[in-house]
Amino acid sequence: xxxxxxxxxxxxxxxxEIEPRDAYALQAGGAFVIDVREADEIAQGSPPGALRLxxxxxxxxxxxxxxxxxxxxxxxxxxxxxxxxxAESLQQLGYIDVRSVKGGFNKWKxxxxxxxxxxxxxxxxRERYARHLLMPEVGExxxxxxxxxxxxxxxxxxxxSPVALYLxxxxxxxxxxxxxxxxxxxNLQRQIVHTDDRVGTPKVESxxxxxxxxxxxVNVIGHETRLDSTNVEAIFDGYDIVVDGSDNFATRYLxxxxxxKLRIPNVHGSIFRFEGQVSVFHPTYAKRRGPCYRCVYxxxxxxxxxxxxxxxxxxxxxxxxxxxxxxxxxVKLILGIGDPLVGRLIHYDALxxxxxxxxxxxxxxxxxxxxxxxxxxxVDYEVFCSAPKV
Amino acid sequence: xxKVTVRIPTPLRSFVGGADEVAVEAETVSGLLVVLAERHxxxxxxxxxxxxxxxxxxxxxxxxxxxxxxxxxxxxxxxGDVLSxxxxxxxx
Numbered sequence: 001x002x003x004x005x006x007x008x009x010x011x012x013x014x015x016x017e018i019e020p021r022d023a024y025a026l027q028a029g030g031a032f033v034i035d036v037r038e039a040d041e042i043a044q045g046s047p048p049g050a051l052r053l054x055x056x057x058x059x060x061x062x063x064x065x066x067x068x069x070x071x072x073x074x075x076x077x078x079x080x081x082x083x084x085x086x087a088e089s090l091q092q093l094g095y096i097d098v099r100s101v102k103g104g105f106n107k108w109k110x111x112x113x114x115x116x117x118x119x120x121x122x123x124x125x126r127e128r129y130a131r132h133l134l135m136p137e138v139g140e141x142x143x144x145x146x147x148x149x150x151x152x153x154x155x156x157x158x159x160x161s162p163v164a165l166y167l168x169x170x171x172x173x174x175x176x177x178x179x180x181x182x183x184x185x186x187n188l189q190r191q192i193v194h195t196d197d198r199v200g201t202p203k204v205e206s207x208x209x210x211x212x213x214x215x216x217x218v219n220v221i222g223h224e225t226r227l228d229s230t231n232v233e234a235i236f237d238g239y240d241i242v243v244d245g246s247d248n249f250a251t252r253y254l255x256x257x258x259x260x261k262l263r264i265p266n267v268h269g270s271i272f273r274f275e276g277q278v279s280v281f282h283p284t285y286a287k288r289r290g291p292c293y294r295c296v297y298x299x300x301x302x303x304x305x306x307x308x309x310x311x312x313x314x315x316x317x318x319x320x321x322x323x324x325x326x327x328x329x330x331v332k333l334i335l336g337i338g339d340p341l342v343g344r345l346i347h348y349d350a351l352x353x354x355x356x357x358x359x360x361x362x363x364x365x366x367x368x369x370x371x372x373x374x375x376x377x378x379v380d381y382e383v384f385c386s387a388p389k390v
Numbered sequence: 391x392x393k394v395t396v397r398i399p400t401p402l403r404s405f406v407g408g409a410d411e412v413a414v415e416a417e418t419v420s421g422l423l424v425v426l427a428e429r430h431x432x433x434x435x436x437x438x439x440x441x442x443x444x445x446x447x448x449x450x451x452x453x454x455x456x457x458x459x460x461x462x463x464x465x466x467x468x469x470g471d472v473l474s475x476x477x478x479x480x481x482x
Contacts, residue, residue, distance in 0.1 A: 155482050157482055158481070158482055159482040160482070244482075245482045246480070246482050247480060247481055247482040248480050249478070249480045252478075252480055269482070270478070270479045270480055270481060270482060271479065271481040271482060272399075272400050272401060272479035272480075272481045273400045273481075274400055275399065275400050275479070276479075277476070277479060296449065296478075297446065297447045297449075297478040298446040298447075299446040299447060300447055300478070300480075301445070301447040301477070301478065305436065305445070305447075306480070312481065314481055319482070345476075347474070347476060349400075349410065351410065352410060356397075356454075356474065357454055358449075358451050358454050358456070358474070358476065359451075359454045359455055359456065359459070360456070361456060361458070361459050
């Protein structure tokens, strides 16, 4: 008799084995089914609602998945053998009620119990996103959420460049880009998604090339058009999050108004010379009522009170800082982790190296997002300083 | 009179010789704006309209609080307060 078989016999004396149909019934009553098979096996099907914790990482991840040591854990594998070893290990971690599903997932199927084909990452994706998968706050579930997220970037310029690069790297599955402009050499001091050999080509095309070179599985959708009151709603519809990296007030108000109307979170970044502002405008955020952009700035400045075009330079690195804060907020919203900048604005001043947090309150009389407000329609404000050429 | 630090945003620094902060003594926010108007020609006009109302694309914060959530322009100032003038900026 092999030593392995002696160990199994001995484990069976200490670990309760349970029929799949009984495990299924217990699961309905709140017990946890733990599927310890490998990812390629789980891809062929798994008990619905099972916690899929591969044997290799089981001990490292179980306490995050099931903090309660008194919970009932029903461990399953393919045939019921690996589950015994896994169950013993869980007992050693202090779980009181650990049982092994007899005959494993094979018997589960034979008993006609329901199965689910979970969406899983393939081997290449596991490699690419390995550092995300190591963090319980992201994990496979979070990575799958990123892969199915649809994020629209308004502007493929100074802010849009770092946002696009990092969201593509993070595996955001669909990235929409709106920009009507072509790459100008003066853009390259900060718009790092473009390259010198693409001067004169559309920004949307140039950005698509860079993003696909970084991560070929991202679906990049180009909208090579100028946003206005007639197209904003059709373009925004269907996206989960809009990231505002536009360069003029007219567009920023269209972005806000469409996001309010379609209930899409608006991740805001704006910059001027050495300073930037970042916030998340999301009046329908579930955890607290946030303001929209118009609650904070009800109307844009007229051209004569806005900074003049001649003053509109910007430190090339600044959109990197501000854009990446937008990218972080976007990823947090997709993953549903942390506390987003809803109702808060981070003001960054690069010269003194100072971050200031300001509280943004919803305006109870806001014409766009107040309770019961009737949508007043989109406004095409005068565009000025949209493309400063010195 | 309370001694207050006023943070000047980049677009308005030309009115204060390029400084990012100025020190002002005043009792209230409106009093502070009067002092700024006297001392730095044109600055207050960029923050408030002809009726003296704060313009819709500018906010004034004491610490992290918008004065709209306090007592508006009549909000009393305390020694050491930091008043930030934060206009909307559009660059991207």
